Amino acid sequence: MSMHRKTFTLTEQQDNWVKGQVESGQFATDSEYIRDLIRRDQQVMERLATLRQALAQGESSGKPKPLDISAIKAAGRKRMKAAV
Template sequence: MSMHRKTITLTEQQDGWVKRQIESGHFGNDSEYIRDLIRRDQQAQERISMLRNALVEGESSGESKPLNISAVKAAGRKRMKAAR
């Protein structure tokens, strides 16, 4: 994977925060911290996209039916047993 150099500008408060994250041992340097933030943002955006797609799928699946809570609980118990 090729790397690209970027220049960013931080406030003193932000720079202090990044330095404290490095000093605490969570990250080796500024770049590791920034890359971690980008990865987390990418994951969050992916989760949001999946949720939006699920909502669209649900909305287009037709009319809703009354909820049978007993059936939902039974299905959940069945799934829990199968996962063991």
């Protein structure tokens, strides 16, 4: 994987925060910390896209039906008994 150099301007508070994360020993360098933040943001965005897709599928799946809580509980109990 090729690396690209970027320059960021941080406030003093932000810079102190990044330094603190490195000094805590969780990250070896500022760059490692920033890359970790980007990876986490990418994961959050992927999960959000998956959720949005599921919501859209749910909305387009047709008219909702009332829930039968008793049937749901019975099915859950049946699964629990089968798992034992």
